[in-house]
Amino acid sequence: MATHVSLASGTYVFAKAAAVGFPNAETLTLARALGAALILLLFTGWVIPKPRFNFNEWLRILVFGILLVPINQYFFLRGLRHTVPSHPALFYALTPLGVLVLSSGLSRRMPLKRKILGVLLALVGVYIILRPWEGGEAIKELRTGDLWVLAAMLAWVLYTVLAGRTCQNHDPRVVTAWSLILGAVAMTPLGGYSLLTMNYGIIPLAAWAGLAYLIVLTSVTMLLVWNVLLRYLRPVEVAICTNAQPPTTALLSALMAAAGLLSSEQDLGPLFWLGMVTILAGVVLVQFNNDSPKNRISLTESTEITEISRYSAREGPAGDHADR
DSSP states (O other), X not given: OHXXXXXXXXXXXXXXXXHHHSSOHHHHHHHHHHHHHHHHHHHBTTTBOOOOOXXXXXXXXXXXXXXXXXXXXXXXXXXXXXXXXXXXXXXXXXXXXXXXXXXXXXXXXXXXXXXXXXXXXXXXHHXXXXXXXXXXXXXXXXXXXXXXXXXXXXXHHHHHHHHHHHHHHSOHHXXXXXXXXXXXXXXXXXXXXXXXXXXXXXXXXXHHHHHHIIIIIIIIIHHHHHHHHTTTOOHHXXXXXXXXXXXXXXXXXXXXXXXXXXXXXXXXXXXXXXHHHHHHHHHHHHHOOSSXXXXXXXXXXXXXXXXXXXXXXXXXXXXXXXXX
């Protein structure tokens, strides 16, 4: 669990270096997707089972891939160019709330009052982080990046809910892997020309390191680690795993800024911490329930540095068999 938290926190920090080092988000998104797709293809048949989808399921996997790569990953990396690593980590902690709202709307059932209160409390925290009452170029740039990241998180929520039913019938590793592979194909027309024509010599070493981290650790290793965790951790332990990422990311950002590896302006002032506490308090209200701690709750995992608690999957259509 500590390994997963550390890798997830590092995702936001290393992705920042890649986001600002590459010429644009389209190029970086495609480079990341192609690298991950190549490794996942090499793993198919031994680490990851071979796909057994019918025609209609392949079409759904293509839709999932478009949600994951040209929308989720692109929006995330574009937003990260303008914001600081601690903000995306915090916004992706909202995923269980988004899954709750979307799945409740689709099923036409009203969530418990405690969960509604949790959603409202988290939205107050988002408002504090965005600080719409403040002006100035610096905060406007942060806000622009934050809004892109929030849009990426919403795409991840939509993928989580829609992919749940497919994961009832197929190994979630297969669903996620082939969603990413087809997502890379879908991203090629958008970033292919810039990837082929960019000046590779001007890309700083830190950006290449960030890209390697995103491919090897975020898009591949965390996928496999998370599927292992789902078989052994209880819901409360997974909640700790996901909710620990915003503060650990903030701490890592502060340490790297102090070492001169990140900009000293990491927006870690009192309002950030107040917003973080408010958001996580809302998330906790949504996550924890009265189920027996022995219950196993499953979930589909995508590679973005960003992660979901099992309770999120339970709120969606994935049910209790998504990690089969």
